[in-house]
Amino acid sequence: MDFSPFFISIKTALLATAITFFLGLFAARLVVKIKHGKGLLDGIFTLPMVLPPTVVGFFLILIFGKNSYVGILLSQINVTVMFSWAATVISATVVSFPLMYRTTRGAFEQIDMDMVYAARTLGMSERKIFWRILLPISWPGVAAGTVLSFARALGEFGATIMIAGNIPGRTQTISTAIYTAVQSGDRATAYQWTGIIIAISFSAMIMLNYWSNYQSKIISRCAKK
Amino acid sequence: MKNRSKNVVAILTAVALSLAMLSACGNPSTAQSQTSSSAIVSESTQSSDTTVSSTQSTESTELVISAAASLTDVLKELSATYATKEPNVKLTFTFGASGALQTQIEEGAPSDIFMSAAQKQMDGLDKKALLLDGTRKNLLVNKVVLITPKGNTKSIKSFADVNTGKVGKIALGEPKAVPAGQYAEEIFTYLKCLKEVKAKAVYGSDVRQVLTWVESGDVDCGIVYATDAATSSKIDVVAEAPTGSHQPVVYPVAVLKSSKNAVAAKAFLDFLSTDEAKKSFEKFGFQMS
Numbered sequence: 001m002d003f004s005p006f007f008i009s010i011k012t013a014l015l016a017t018a019i020t021f022f023l024g025l026f027a028a029r030l031v032v033k034i035k036h037g038k039g040l041l042d043g044i045f046t047l048p049m050v051l052p053p054t055v056v057g058f059f060l061i062l063i064f065g066k067n068s069y070v071g072i073l074l075s076q077i078n079v080t081v082m083f084s085w086a087a088t089v090i091s092a093t094v095v096s097f098p099l100m101y102r103t104t105r106g107a108f109e110q111i112d113m114d115m116v117y118a119a120r121t122l123g124m125s126e127r128k129i130f131w132r133i134l135l136p137i138s139w140p141g142v143a144a145g146t147v148l149s150f151a152r153a154l155g156e157f158g159a160t161i162m163i164a165g166n167i168p169g170r171t172q173t174i175s176t177a178i179y180t181a182v183q184s185g186d187r188a189t190a191y192q193w194t195g196i197i198i199a200i201s202f203s204a205m206i207m208l209n210y211w212s213n214y215q216s217k218i219i220s221r222c223a224k225k
Numbered sequence: 226m227k228n229r230s231k232n233v234v235a236i237l238t239a240v241a242l243s244l245a246m247l248s249a250c251g252n253p254s255t256a257q258s259q260t261s262s263s264a265i266v267s268e269s270t271q272s273s274d275t276t277v278s279s280t281q282s283t284e285s286t287e288l289v290i291s292a293a294a295s296l297t298d299v300l301k302e303l304s305a306t307y308a309t310k311e312p313n314v315k316l317t318f319t320f321g322a323s324g325a326l327q328t329q330i331e332e333g334a335p336s337d338i339f340m341s342a343a344q345k346q347m348d349g350l351d352k353k354a355l356l357l358d359g360t361r362k363n364l365l366v367n368k369v370v371l372i373t374p375k376g377n378t379k380s381i382k383s384f385a386d387v388n389t390g391k392v393g394k395i396a397l398g399e400p401k402a403v404p405a406g407q408y409a410e411e412i413f414t415y416l417k418c419l420k421e422v423k424a425k426a427v428y429g430s431d432v433r434q435v436l437t438w439v440e441s442g443d444v445d446c447g448i449v450y451a452t453d454a455a456t457s458s459k460i461d462v463v464a465e466a467p468t469g470s471h472q473p474v475v476y477p478v479a480v481l482k483s484s485k486n487a488v489a490a491k492a493f494l495d496f497l498s499t500d501e502a503k504k505s506f507e508k509f510g511f512q513m514s
Contacts, residue, residue: 058328066333075333082334083289083319165319165329167289180320182433184297185456 001189004169005177006196008088012173013154016092020149023093024100025142029130031101032108042105049098053158060091060163087164088171092153099152100145107141108134140215147208151201286486287315288493289335291326293342293476295367295432295452299509300340303502307493314489330355330481337484338493340364340476343404347477357487361479363514364497365506368451369408369466369474374442377461381446384464388418392425396435396447399428404474405435409448411471436460450474455510475514 027045031038048056064081065071074081081087111134119129135142157175164171166180174197181190292300297320304316319326319336327346330336331353339356341347350356373381379391387395398406406428413419429435432449439447440459454462478497480490496502503513 061328061332065331071333080333080335082329082332083336161321162325162329165291165334166321167317167319170317171319180294180297183294183320185433185436185453186298 001192002168005172005174005193008085008171009154009173009175009197012085012088012092012156013150015089016096016153016156017146017150019089019093020097020100020153021146023097024104024145024149025135027097027101028104028108029134031105045101046098048094049102053095053156054162056094057091057159057162060087060094060159064090064163082163083165083167083171085164085171088156088160088173091159091163092156095156095159096149096153100149103145103148104138104142107138107145110141111137140212140219143211143215144208147204147211151204154201154204155197285313285315286489287317288337288486288490289317289319290338290340290493291319291321291330291334291336292338292340293323293326294320295342295450296320296340296476298456299505299511302505302509303497306501306505307496310496311489311492314493316493333483335483336481337486337490338478338480340478342476344475344477347479350479350481355482357480357482357484357490360491360494361477362494362498363475364478364494365476366512366514367474367476367510368512369405369412369448369471370451370454370462371446371448371464371466372436372439372454372460372462373446374439375459375461377463379445381463384412384416384466384470385418387413387425387446388416388421392445394427394444395422395425396429396438396444397426398432398435398448399430403429403431405432405448405450408466408471408474412448412466415467415470450510452510476511 031041031045034041061082062068063070064074064087066075071081081090115133115137116129119133124132155175156173157179160171160173161176161179166172166176168177168180172180174193178190178193178197181187181193290300297318300318304318307314307316321329323341323343323346326334326336326339326341327349330339330350339347339350347356347361351361371381371384371387373379381387381391386392397409398404400406400410410419413422427438427444429438432453435447436449436453436457438444439449440457446463451462451465454460478494480487480494484490498513506513
């Protein structure tokens, strides 16, 4: 059995999660902070989650295809995004981003603003407040968002097959490997990959649950003190 | 308490960062290993070339082939055969639905060859002048067949039998989206019993689903391609569609105008028309056009 889809999927999901982690954090902070246009921005950020992945993929093709400004720009420096490994990361990032953004935003909004005000009166800079106060307090939510994003990135199919194609050993992820196996009537391979992806996603979710239990224990213990 | 939570934050940030770095580093290193492995491949072919014929070009070319998903198995086999003939040509396939492949090519996917499961998608590229002149040809023909669960206990023998009491349920592809479903409708229109058959029809979202339903015995019969039927041992093929009852199912192929390896691409298409390739195609249920 060719295990390249496994490594491609894992690598893609890890890098996409890392990118989406920071993008999601800053998007969430931005939306919580601004006063006008919250709804509009939130809508845009959430769109990749509610649109069918094939639509997202189609948009990505239009953005990175040769007929767009981005595509023309990239072709001048000899970069082809379509059918490349980078394309799997791009699509996984785009579809996992809303999960990170929404979960983090929820965590940020539950923060007791008095702490932030207190920090401000004590002269802490906004950046420091974000890293030293906002983020630590919302860690359980942020961690949950990260794990959800990872699971989503790992399972990404629709957008990936549109822009990254389905090239074995290069852009074929576990999801597209399952598609190929089913299309060619290869049940055994389809079952194997299905088992593998369920195992990974399930253990990620279990880890998340234990982690948040552990977190709330710590928090309640600290509160008692 | 403050220290502990600080530590947790520090550790998590470190983990996230190291993950980011690890995967960021992972990319170039795999790219490197890929190039190095392809270097090994070309080296080994080089050495074999020098022993066989020293005049042959040793540069390895890569052909990217966008192929309809139904060609997956047969192309894997043919790819292995071709590797022994042209070791300097690396075949890279991307499999998908013909319509999606068409869109990708229109938007500049770096493909050399398009192998479509229907004329419509090829026509689309032809209209946009994306095909290399004179390279388009009809390579394969697929047959539309009537299948029953293994054993055929209801002794269904022909397409006409579908309009009898023998058949309670028939699985068809959703005609709006699935070409096999459109062909089925054409056949029953030809047999003048479309309305009656529609009342018994269960629609699948693709041909594979139709096959699965017949395999499991959930329906009495179904209509699929001969190539799909060839992949399953749990069904019986009881009839081929009457000649002239539907549009021919043709798989056209062509080299794309944007191909940088047009010569190698043409050579591969020529190989697909040889007797050797024909054997593989027929093994998987296709017929040569």
